[in-house]
Every structure is written in structure tokens, then in C-alpha cells.
Amino acid sequence: MAIRLIISFSIFLFAIFSFATVGRSSDAIDFQRDIAPIFEEHCSYCHGKDEQESGLRLDRRVSLLRGGDYGQPAVVPGKVDKSYLIDVVTHSDPGMEMPPDEERLPDEKISLLKRWIEQGAQWPGQMDQVVEEELNHWSFQPLREHFAQDSVDGFLRERLTAADLSLSEPADPRALIRRVSIVLTGLAPTPQRTAAFIDEYDREPGRAYTELVEELLGSPHFGERWAQHWLDVIRWAETNGSESNLYRKNAWMYRDYVVQSFNEDKPYDQFVREQLAGDLSASGEATGFLVAGPHVPSATVGAEPSARRQARADRMDEILQTVGASVMGMTVGCARCHNHKFDPISIQDYYAMSAVFQDVEFGSRFPELPPSDPRVIRQRELKSQLDHQRQSLRNAGGAWLEDWTGYQEVHFPTRRVERLRIAFASRNVFADELEIIETAGNDNASSRNVALASLGTTIVENPATINQGMSAMNLVNNAFGAKEFKATAPPDSLERPWVEFHFPKSVSIDRIRISSNREDYLETDFVEGLHRIQYGEFRLETRDESGQWKPFASTSAIKKRVQEDQELQAAMETIDTIISAMQTEGPQPAFVARFIDPVNTFVLSRGSPESPRDQVFAAAPSRFDGELAVPPDAPGPARRRAFADWLVHPRNPLTARVIANRVWHHVFGSGIVATPSDFGEAGAEPTHPELLDWLAKGMIDSGWSTKQLIRRLVLSKSFRQSSLPHETGLARDGSAQLLWRFPPRRVEAEVIRDSILQASGSLDVSIGGPSYRIHNVKKRYAQWEVIDNHGRETWRRMLYQERMRRVDDQIFTAFDFPDCGQIKAKRPVSTTPLQALNLMNSDFVVTQSELLAQRATAEAGEQLADQVVRCFELLLCRVPTRAERKIATEFAQEQGLELLCRTLINTNEMAYLP
Structure with missing residues (x-):
């Protein structure tokens, strides 16, 4: 019995042990x-x-x-x-x-x-495989350090010899001066400069050409020409391109920054840094780069939260597209919804890059400028004059009203108050922001806005006039044009809207500032109905000792007093003049981005803001050593500065290659890489990879000098060779990619237009400033219409023409001028009947041809044949052949000199680079 019990117990223990072992194994x-x-x-x-x-x-x-x-x-x-x-x-x-x-x-x-x-996703036999693959693509490799050649011509000759080709004969001096003048400045040479150059060239060709190149590189028109190339790439324009397509106020300041940067040969690495983080270096206008692309404004998006999130994601994508195409030479936007199909940019990389720019928003601000800037100096002068006038009025007692276009300010002698009421006279009130300005010089005061709830101020409004969701709290939310204050009195009611501000302790104040739509004032223009006052007349009131509200200033009383008091009227006219000068001569709000507090960034599954996944932090693409070494909570400017430093670090294999290739493209007509903004797997292979690296390294070694790179290219024999074809070259390299001749090409729309103006003697060569207007003043959702594209006010370089997205300028858009909706690293070239029609019949060409005929007559005398010769000189920088002179004179005698000018404007000689 005992034995059987022992055996049974042993079997039981074995069973338990076996069961436990099986359980653990499973x-x-x-x-x-x-x-x-x-x-x-x-x-x-x-x-x-x-x-x-x-x-x-x-x-x-x-x-x-x-x-x-x-x-x-x-x-x-x-x-x-x-x-x-x-x-x-x-x-x-x-x-x-x-x-x-x-x-x-x-x-x-x-x-x-x-x-x-x-348990670790164990997979026998595959545990040693690595996730990352080698970066084998040519553009992702480090720049070469050693080269077999030491000149542009040496590299090109090496390839030409292998193809049994050679450089062509030198171009004739007339073709050469036209070519280099247009390439460097976008303007054809004048007849006088052409004749002088040919004379010098005949005696000392090397010295004459070198001096010409230096003259053109030093011309203020150099920056205008090369700025346009950059603006094409980043899609810069002066409207937002959305349904409303609103004008971007003073966006031209960024354009002028680019012109100035090229003229002063600003090092390219500094140029990049300033455009990403110019707010840190008193180059605030440079950040217009970040918001150069199109966007949908918040008013168009509506109030639906998901729509606003989507619009914000779209705006961030525009920023990344701009940075990727212009500086990196990569199609970064392809990674918005999934890993890049071709290049080593993951969706995590995309959103880590977007974290860099989370403090950037499309909008306007007063750009940061150095103390030496003429606008800053002028602002100080005008501010001193304004303070003097204000003090005189304050000493005289009483209140006055200043109109700053986008807002009004009511000034009054300093008052110490614990409560302030704004009592409106209108039944319907609409405002977007109200500030109560503490008198400068008091304890803890520096003209601060004491109306803010963050300072402990309590805000109360008339309960009888409240509109749900548009309460008086919206008056102090620091948001212009977003959540506004609206108050409405009931029908047949004696109630009127009012707002009270209860301060935590008494404060000294001397003015209030109020606006209906300050966003419009800051960000747009040329739209009907802007800057309307939608809050009407109002009173400022404080409580007396009995607790009753008593007015101490009233806008209606101020206006009446000004009408009756001539001395006050004169003083106000002086103030209005100073304010007007400050708004035109001093710093101005410009559409160069506004900055907000950055929020956390998440990978958005399939690009949808409604599907956030893992949080990411500011970084460049990980496969390119993109760690930025900034803390996760770093402020936006620090992120942008760190990213800019990564972009222009000599170890970055892309940046120097991309800009060197871009310069080559604009000098020779086609890049060494034929896809200037796509250096990835889907882009073109370089025709001369070692030459590209040599140029890129040379640019870095020169201190990132763009002018030095251009000088090196245009002084080469390859640039100076003839453009004439020959059978051998056409048979072996029809497109002249190997540069056995200089490839002729049609000039851009701007060159045609500017050269016509120059030939007629009517070109205004002033540099910079607001664009000349060719469009109407429109309703908010109407379309822009061209109303004057030929009048005297438009006779500046085409760079300064109002740049409206989605609008045909009715003349030169036909010549493949971009609408700025898409990146144009290189412009297409088309040939259409509309081009000839526009150059023959447009108001612009008709007007300029008349001026050309008048100039030719005035300069050549009464003989028609001499006038014909002068027309050829002014437009083509040469005299006509004997046969041309005979035919042209007969034509002018029958049809008029004006029509001859229109005919010459239509010639290929006028439209092509020799």
C-alpha cells in the first residue's frame, strides 16, 4: 500500500513537472x-x-x-x-x-x-541584417579632394577629345559682348558700349574682355538678373495664390534683399543662413524665403479644426518644398505621406525637418533691421518729431485721435485708473484687438499693454449684447483677423455694447489702440473695403467716487474739437504728416513670415493631420548625418539656425554641388546636371561629374563667392567660343552637352522687354522699391485684372513688375514667364503664334516702337536711310547689310519707321543669345 502511494505521488510530481515544462516551452x-x-x-x-x-x-x-x-x-x-x-x-x-x-x-x-x-521578433538566420543600406548615389558622396584638371576648359577638352571633338573658334566680339552682357545683367549692350568694346577688342582682346566682365559683375543690374533666377526656384510672388489670391503686403522687401545680396556678393553660406534665420542677425527681410510659396489664408480655410490642421500641414509642406528644391536639390515633399520612393529620405525625416520650421507661419511682421539701416535711422528721426508733438498736445490738456490706417489710437493726459470702460455708441460693434497702453516710465512699465488677461486684468462686457463665441476676451488674444469681438444690441433696445477692464491694481495709462481688422493692415493691400472702422464712435469712462461711470474722452467730441480749434487742427495735420512718413519711409510690415510658438511635431500617417503617430524632433535627414545637436524643446530660431549650419557645412555633399550647377545652368543654358533641383535617383546624371565637384569645392574655398564662380565660367574659352554649328558636332552631340560650341538659346521674357525699353531710351533703371502696378484694385474674392502694362509708370525692369500668381500679364507670360505656382529651376522654352502677335500688336510694343522711331529720327537726322540704320543699331547693336538697308528703307517709306521697329523686335536676332 505504501509502495503504491509513493509511486502514485511520484507520477503526480512528474506530471506536474512535465506540464510546467510544456507550459514554459509554449x-x-x-x-x-x-x-x-x-x-x-x-x-x-x-x-x-x-x-x-x-x-x-x-x-x-x-x-x-x-x-x-x-x-x-x-x-x-x-x-x-x-x-x-x-x-x-x-x-x-x-x-x-x-x-x-x-x-x-x-x-x-x-x-x-x-x-x-x-520577445524581440527573433528570426533565425536574419538577426545580423542591418536596416540601413549604403548611399551609393553619386550626389550623396563626399566632394572629391583631388582633380586631374585645373580649369573649366581642361575638364571640357578631356571629354571632347574622347568624343573626337574640340572647342569651336572664338566668337566675334559683337556676339561676345551681347552674350556676356545678357548672361550677367539681363540687358543687351548699348550701341555705344558695343562699338567701344569692339574697338578695344581689336587691339587687346584679353584685356578688353576681362575689363568688360568686371564692369558687368560690378553693375547694379547684375543683382537684378541673378535675383530673378533665385526667385524662379522658390516660386516667389506677391499674392498667396489661393481662391482669394490676396496681395502680400510689402513682399517686395525680400526681392530687394536678394538683389542686394547678389550685388554685394554675399557669401552663399551666409545667404542661406540669413534666409532661414535672418531674424537672429538683423536681416529680417531675408526670411521672406520661408514663405515664398503659395498658401491658403486662414480666412479662406474657415473655422473647422480639421480643415485648419490640414491647411497648417500644407503650409509646412510649402516651406519644405522651397528649402528642398532651392538649397538641397532634393524633392523633399515626396516623403510627406510615405518614405521617398527613390532617395534616402524617410517620412520620419520629413516630419523631423518640419519640426525645424514649426515656429514659422505665413504672414507679415516688421522685419529685424540693423541700427544702420536707413529706414531705422529715419524712424528714429520721425519718432522724435512725433513725441515732441504729442507732448505739446498732452501739456495743453484734452484728448486727440491718431489714425494709423490699420488701427486708431486715442491719446489723453496720463490717468491713473483701476477700471476702464469702453462704451460704444453703435448698436453693432466689430473689432479684432484692443490695447490699453501703460505710460512709459512708470514702475514695471515700458509702454506695455495692460489689457492682457495674463497680467491679471479681468474683462467684462455688457451681458445684453454678447455674441456667443465672439466675446470681449477676443479683444486681447493677440490674434489679428482670427477670433474677433462682436457685440449686437437687441432690436428696439436702449442697450449699447460696452467692455470693462478691471486691473489688479491701479495703473497709469495715456492711450488706447483699437482696430477692426489689423491682419489686413499688416498683410494685404489693393482690396476694396480695407481698413473699415466697424466699431463706430466710442467713449472712455472711469468710475468716480460715487461709483458712477464718467467719460473723460470721446471720439466724437475729439473730432468736433478739432473742427472748431484751428491750432489743434494744425497740430493734428502735422501729426498726420509724420505718421504718413513713418509708414512709407520707416520700417514697414512685410510679408516675410511671422513667428509663433512651436508645437510638438508628430509623424502624420499617410500625411494626414488626423493620424498623428510618433513624436519627432528637429533634425535634418538621418542618412546625411542630420543630427542638429539642439535640445528637443529648443526655440524655433535656434532650430532654424542649426539646420542652416548643417545645410552649408562643407561636409554636406549637396549644397555646394547644387549652387555650382545652378550657376552653370544660367551661364551655359543647361546644367551639368540637367535637373537643377533634383539631384536624387530620379534626377539626371551629371555630364561632367568631376568638373562639378571641382567647381563646388572651388566655391567653398573662395569663401562661397558666387561672383568668383561666375567669373571663372565666363572667362573660360568654352564660354567665349562661337555658337555656330558644324556637321561633325551636330552628328556626335546635337544638343552640345559636351560644349563643342556655345549653345545658343532664346532669351527670357524679361530680357526681351527690358531691352526694348532700353533701346527706346525709356527704361527707368532705378534699383529696388515697391513693384510697379499693372493690376486693378479688386474685391476680396475677385480676380486680378491687368489694367495698364504699357504706361510710363511701368517702364522699369520687369523684375519690378507686380508678381501676381495665376494671372496672365497679357504680353510676356506668352514667353514662358512662370506664374510662380510651381518651382521653375529651369524655364521651358516654347514657340507659339501668340508670341509674335504680342511682339507686333501689344500696346507696349506699339508705344515703344513709336518712341524708338522718335529717338532714331532725333539722333540720325532727316534722311530716312540714316534713321533706318539707327533703328538697327538701337535694337540689334549693328548696322544693316547693304541689302538689309535697301529693303528696310523701302519698307519704312511705305509702312513707316514705327512698323520697321516692330518688325525688328520680332526677329530671332533680338530674341536669341548668340
Whole structure:
């Protein structure tokens, strides 16, 4: 009996031990036994070796770790909540349910997948594979350090010799001066300068040409020409391009910054830094670069939160597109919804880059300027005059009203108050912001706005006139044109809107500032109905000792007093004059970005703001050593400055190559890389990769001098050679990519227009300032219309023409002038009948041809034949051949000299670079 009990107990212990062992063994997931069958049955058909939907492959562990096109790792070992595979098989990501068109996986299979991930996603035989792949693409490699050649011509001759070709003969001096003048300044040479150059060239060709190049590089028109190339790439324009297509107020300040930068040969690395973080270096106008692209303004988006989030994401994408195309030479925007199809930029990289610019918003601000800036100096002078006038009025007692266009200020002798009421006379009041300004010089006071709730001020309004969602709190939210204050008195009621400010302790104040729509004042212009006062007349009141509200200033009383008091009227006229001067001669708000507090940044699944996933922090693309070494909570300016430093660091393989190629493109007509803003796998291969590296390294070594690079190119024999073709060259290299001749090309729209103005003697060559207007003043959602594109006020260089998106200027848009909606790293060249029609019949050409005929007559005398010769000289910088002179004189005698000028303007000689 005892023996049987012992045996039974032993069997029981063995059974328990065996059961426990089996239980522990079953906890350990075996890939081949538990996981591979799930993949084989449910996943491999679409995500296997032969086919990878969405770029996801499930027959390799490394592919799971990398994830598919959408960027999220399918598996993060040890972290189920970070593994996108679990999201799709549990159907927790709408629209991405897997397997598609099937029921959800059984819970036991999902449990196996989760446990496998928890246990490290063990996959025998594949645990040593790495996620990252080598960057083998040519543009991602470091710049070469050593070169077989030491000149532009040396590199080109090497390739030409291999193709059994050689450089062509030198161009004739007339063609050469026209070519280099247009390439460097965008203006054809004058007849006088052409004749002088030919004379000098005949005696000393090398010295004459070198001096000409230096003259052109030093011309203020150099910056105008090269600024336009940059503006094309970043899509700069003066309207936002949306449905309303509103004008961007004073956006021209950024254009002038670019012109000045090229003229002074600002080092390119500094040029980049200032455009990303110029607010840190008294170059605030440079940040117009960040908001150069189109955007949809908040008023158009509406109040729906999801629509606002989407619009914000779209604006961030515009910034990244600008930075990627212009400086990096990469199509960064492709990674917004998924990993880049061709290049090593992941969706995580995209949103880490967007974190760099989270403090940037499309809008206006007063740009940061150095103390030496003429506008700042002028502002100080005018401010001193204004303070003197104000003090005189304050000493005389009484209140006065100043109109600053976008807002009004009521000034009064300093008062110490604990409560202030603004009592409106109108039944309907609409305002967007109200400031109560503390008198400067008091304790803790520096003209601060004491109306802010953050300072402890309590705001109360008339309960009888409240509009839900538009309370008086919106008057102090520091948001212009967003959430506004609206108050409405009931019908037949004696009630009127009022707002009270209860301060935590008494304060000394001397003015209030109020506006109806200060956003419009800051950001747009040329729209009907701007700057309307929608709050009407009002009184300022304080409580007396009995607790009654007593007025101490009234806008209606002020206006009446000014009408009756001639001395006060004169003083106010003086103040109005000073204010007007400050708004035109001093610093002005400009559409060069406004800055906000950055928010946390998340990877947006498939680009949707409604599907945020992992948080990311400011960085450049990780495959390019993109760590910025800034803390996660770094302020926006620090992020942008760090990113700019990464961009222009000599170790960055892209930046110097991209700008060197861009310069080459504009000098020779086609880049060494034919896709100037795409150096990725989908871009073109370089025709002369070693030459490109030599140029890029030379630019860095020169201190990033753009002029030095251009000088090197235009002084080369390759640039100075003839453009004439020959059979051998056409047969072996028809497009002249190897540069066996200088490739002729049609000049841009601006060159045609500016050269016509110059020939007629009517070109206004003044540099910078507001654009000349050719459009109407429109209603907010109406379209811009061209009303004058030929009058005297428009006779400046085309760079200064109002640049409105989605608008045909009715003349030169036909010559492939971009509408600024898309990046134009290189402009297309088309040939259409409309071009000839515009150059023959447009008001602009008709007017200029008349002026040309008048000039030719005045300068050549009474003989028609001499006038014809002068027309040829003014437009083509040469005299006509004997046959041309005979035919042209007969034509002018029959049709008039004006029509001859219009005919010459239509010639290929006028429109092509020789």
C-alpha cells in the first residue's frame, strides 16, 4: 500500500513537472512554427519576394524593421505599441485593414504576433541584417579632394577629345559682348558700349574682355538678373495664390534683399543662413524665403479644426518644398505621406525637418533691421518729431485721435485708473484687438499693454449684447483677423455694447489702440473695403467716487474739437504728416513670415493631420548625418539656425554641388546636371561629374563667392567660343552637352522687354522699391485684372513688375514667364503664334516702337536711310547689310519707321543669345 502511494505521488510530481515544462516551452515563440505560417497564409501574396504592395516585404526581417512606403516600422522589437503590423491586423487604422477584403485575423494569431514582437521578433538566420543600406548615389558622396584638371576648359577638352571633338573658334566680339552682357545683367549692350568694346577688342582682346566682365559683375543690374533666377526656384510672388489670391503686403522687401545680396556678393553660406534665420542677425527681410510659396489664408480655410490642421500641414509642406528644391536639390515633399520612393529620405525625416520650421507661419511682421539701416535711422528721426508733438498736445490738456490706417489710437493726459470702460455708441460693434497702453516710465512699465488677461486684468462686457463665441476676451488674444469681438444690441433696445477692464491694481495709462481688422493692415493691400472702422464712435469712462461711470474722452467730441480749434487742427495735420512718413519711409510690415510658438511635431500617417503617430524632433535627414545637436524643446530660431549650419557645412555633399550647377545652368543654358533641383535617383546624371565637384569645392574655398564662380565660367574659352554649328558636332552631340560650341538659346521674357525699353531710351533703371502696378484694385474674392502694362509708370525692369500668381500679364507670360505656382529651376522654352502677335500688336510694343522711331529720327537726322540704320543699331547693336538697308528703307517709306521697329523686335536676332 505504501509502495503504491509513493509511486502514485511520484507520477503526480512528474506530471506536474512535465506540464510546467510544456507550459514554459509554449510561451517561447518559434518563428518557423508560429509566425512563418501566418505570413505565408495571409501576407506573402502581396508582400513577398515577387510583389511588395506599398513597398512592404515580409519575407525579410530587415524589411519589417524598415517598414513600407508609409514609413512606420512594421515591427519594433520589444514594442508592440510601436509596431505598425499590429495596427493593421487589428484593424485599428481605418483604411489600412489587413489582410484586405478578409475578416480580421483570429485573436490567437494576433496574440502570437504580439508575443513574437515582445520577445524581440527573433528570426533565425536574419538577426545580423542591418536596416540601413549604403548611399551609393553619386550626389550623396563626399566632394572629391583631388582633380586631374585645373580649369573649366581642361575638364571640357578631356571629354571632347574622347568624343573626337574640340572647342569651336572664338566668337566675334559683337556676339561676345551681347552674350556676356545678357548672361550677367539681363540687358543687351548699348550701341555705344558695343562699338567701344569692339574697338578695344581689336587691339587687346584679353584685356578688353576681362575689363568688360568686371564692369558687368560690378553693375547694379547684375543683382537684378541673378535675383530673378533665385526667385524662379522658390516660386516667389506677391499674392498667396489661393481662391482669394490676396496681395502680400510689402513682399517686395525680400526681392530687394536678394538683389542686394547678389550685388554685394554675399557669401552663399551666409545667404542661406540669413534666409532661414535672418531674424537672429538683423536681416529680417531675408526670411521672406520661408514663405515664398503659395498658401491658403486662414480666412479662406474657415473655422473647422480639421480643415485648419490640414491647411497648417500644407503650409509646412510649402516651406519644405522651397528649402528642398532651392538649397538641397532634393524633392523633399515626396516623403510627406510615405518614405521617398527613390532617395534616402524617410517620412520620419520629413516630419523631423518640419519640426525645424514649426515656429514659422505665413504672414507679415516688421522685419529685424540693423541700427544702420536707413529706414531705422529715419524712424528714429520721425519718432522724435512725433513725441515732441504729442507732448505739446498732452501739456495743453484734452484728448486727440491718431489714425494709423490699420488701427486708431486715442491719446489723453496720463490717468491713473483701476477700471476702464469702453462704451460704444453703435448698436453693432466689430473689432479684432484692443490695447490699453501703460505710460512709459512708470514702475514695471515700458509702454506695455495692460489689457492682457495674463497680467491679471479681468474683462467684462455688457451681458445684453454678447455674441456667443465672439466675446470681449477676443479683444486681447493677440490674434489679428482670427477670433474677433462682436457685440449686437437687441432690436428696439436702449442697450449699447460696452467692455470693462478691471486691473489688479491701479495703473497709469495715456492711450488706447483699437482696430477692426489689423491682419489686413499688416498683410494685404489693393482690396476694396480695407481698413473699415466697424466699431463706430466710442467713449472712455472711469468710475468716480460715487461709483458712477464718467467719460473723460470721446471720439466724437475729439473730432468736433478739432473742427472748431484751428491750432489743434494744425497740430493734428502735422501729426498726420509724420505718421504718413513713418509708414512709407520707416520700417514697414512685410510679408516675410511671422513667428509663433512651436508645437510638438508628430509623424502624420499617410500625411494626414488626423493620424498623428510618433513624436519627432528637429533634425535634418538621418542618412546625411542630420543630427542638429539642439535640445528637443529648443526655440524655433535656434532650430532654424542649426539646420542652416548643417545645410552649408562643407561636409554636406549637396549644397555646394547644387549652387555650382545652378550657376552653370544660367551661364551655359543647361546644367551639368540637367535637373537643377533634383539631384536624387530620379534626377539626371551629371555630364561632367568631376568638373562639378571641382567647381563646388572651388566655391567653398573662395569663401562661397558666387561672383568668383561666375567669373571663372565666363572667362573660360568654352564660354567665349562661337555658337555656330558644324556637321561633325551636330552628328556626335546635337544638343552640345559636351560644349563643342556655345549653345545658343532664346532669351527670357524679361530680357526681351527690358531691352526694348532700353533701346527706346525709356527704361527707368532705378534699383529696388515697391513693384510697379499693372493690376486693378479688386474685391476680396475677385480676380486680378491687368489694367495698364504699357504706361510710363511701368517702364522699369520687369523684375519690378507686380508678381501676381495665376494671372496672365497679357504680353510676356506668352514667353514662358512662370506664374510662380510651381518651382521653375529651369524655364521651358516654347514657340507659339501668340508670341509674335504680342511682339507686333501689344500696346507696349506699339508705344515703344513709336518712341524708338522718335529717338532714331532725333539722333540720325532727316534722311530716312540714316534713321533706318539707327533703328538697327538701337535694337540689334549693328548696322544693316547693304541689302538689309535697301529693303528696310523701302519698307519704312511705305509702312513707316514705327512698323520697321516692330518688325525688328520680332526677329530671332533680338530674341536669341548668340
